[in-house]
Amino acid sequence: MATEPITGADIVIRALVDQGVEVIFGYPGGAVLPLYDALFKQNQIRHILVRHEQAAVHAAEGYARSTGKVGVVLVTSGPGATNAVTGLTDALMDSVPVVCLTGQVPTHLIGNDAFQEADTTGITRPVTKHNYLVKSITDLSRVVHEAFHVARSGRPGPVVVDLPKDIQQAKHEYANHANQRHRSYNPQVKPDRALIERAVEMMAQAQRPLFYIGGGVVNSGPAASQMLTELVRLTGFPCTQTLMGLGAFPASDPLSLGMVGMHGMYESNHAMHDCDLMINIGARFDDRVTGRLTAFSPGSKKIHVDIDPSSINKNIHVDLAIVGDVGHVVEDMLRVWKARQAKPNGKALAGWWDQISKWRARECLRYRPSDEVIKPQYALQRLYDAVKGRDFYITTEVGQHQMWAAQFIKFEKPNHWLTSGGLGTMGYGLPAAIGVQIAHPEALVIDVAGEASILMNIQEMSTAAQYRLPVKIFIMNNRWMGMVRQWQELLHGGRYSESYSDALPDFVKLADAFGWTGLRATKPAEMDDIIKTMIETPGPVIVDVAVDEKENCFPMIPSGSAHNEMLLGPEDQRESPISEEGMVLV
């Protein structure tokens, strides 16, 4: 496919177009001027100008996670690249496919401490799935295509391509390497059939089985979620989801136990502890889920389905490991289950469900309602009630509000819940919401935020204003870094060191300053009207909800504790101080 020589910058654009890229999120600078010039001269790719490079990556994550496509970022060298590092790490921890193009000083200046030079590949090596420094124009088209392949295949993740300025200006022929097989990187997606047979056997014999599903199901695509839903319904087994897996199984299904883990449901955590067969599909036994490892589900056999072999036997030893893409694995499980006309152990399963109903009867999300102050849980219940019939997407920041959102907002479909799980990045929600809104212009996109987190990427209000994106920010304002305060209360004798949100801006005036609409709610009775106004206002809206300052997030597994040692509310909290071992954990 010999063609006319074109510039490196044009090669990059051609490769992006051939990869199906429609949008990139970025911020210009000296070392990427040729690329921005090439962008200016074309009309196939839309560029969204963010206000900070970290936000570019989060926006690309929001775009990627709500569409299943690769999110693309373009930033300059030096500070552009270093600002992107938090976003890249976030994408790595949550397995989000992102390709981040970074400018670099010209090759002959690399290593010279040139202006805006940073060792980008060195800095990003541990926080990316892979990275490249393109030192020769002849490698350029291959590398850009390869970056997309690596980002989206196997366990997805961020890939950095560092592009020296002279490479962007050099000329060479473009070649489409889109379908080229990689010589060393070929992740296994199809599972071993014999293992599927064994898994089905174990499932048919189980007395107290439990599906434990995670973000891997979402990453595998909506078809994987559908097949998994069919499998769960066919077996009649209970199904619990991780924070990242919310939406992978319909929350309204009676077989769903809701979220598992530190702030997960009482019934989920007890079922996790007492089950005799755990079927982990696309989750990774994260420390927020397992609690104390030595007390984790002591009596169960464990099946673990994961596309990443390094996730298997990392924290928890499993009895049956199946490496493969969730979609393929579940499809095979379904086929084998049907072909064998397998039946679950009906009598044992009925007893298991009886036990689960008893746990459910504890109503672990119960809180003390109030007519005077807005309880954060109440605010989210009202929000969920108002949006549930619509096509809605929820992003969050990190902290108490994030856990409450995970508890009180129910998801029926994957890709509609976007939160920073692994890295726990405050400041994720607003830029992620922007990325979602770009991909779904008609949808209702709400960033459930805390007053502290939102300030970490507040400058992105300007981005939303520029592109007239009708994102909504729903601030649960308790004037505290709530989760920090909760831990200080629990672990540090109520010494609230630096966790008070002092000198907060007036968010309504701030909205005005950015050309947004600002609303405020201070009484429970106002909630419904405010939420309705928020939804009906056409442009971007910030809602400042003054919630109960004292409320803590329950239920909770205190760090260092087991699943059956949950605290259900402030009363439990006083009775069970946390061990010294637990204090060390985060």
Add this chain to the structure above:
Amino acid sequence: MQQQIERHTISVMVDNEAGVLARVIGLFSGRGYNIESLTVAEVDAQRHFSRITIVTSGTPMIIEQIKNQLRRLVPVHRVSDLTIDGPSLERELILVKVNGTGEKRVESLRIADIFRARVVDSTIESFVFEMTGSTEKLNAFINLMQPLGLVEVSRTGVVAIARGSEAI
């Protein structure tokens, strides 16, 4: 859950490209794995393959993690655990500088002879010995040279290969 610490020799075939060694070393330091020895050199110039030999230690669960994490690196072609994949050979090369005169000098030569070390440099008051062998044998040689005027050691770290006709 208490598991025994084991020592394993792992061979990693990688593309010989910029940064590949940094990826491997960064993986070990970032995840807190041990490196007892590490060697690297290109072994196939035509296909640009380098071979990294790593001696590491950890519980069986950690060793398994190390191998899986290595396999996850994009430029890694093959990871083989020579310690469990069958019988294998391990060799290391050292250069040892010993200064001395008189009886000590003669004794160092005698021991070098027993160990089949070669003299590769000599002055009136010094020798440089070259020797290959297993890590244990080299350690024994170094220990014996200590009282005889050993002043400097340079060693390559372990290279290893499986016995038999199979190639990795």
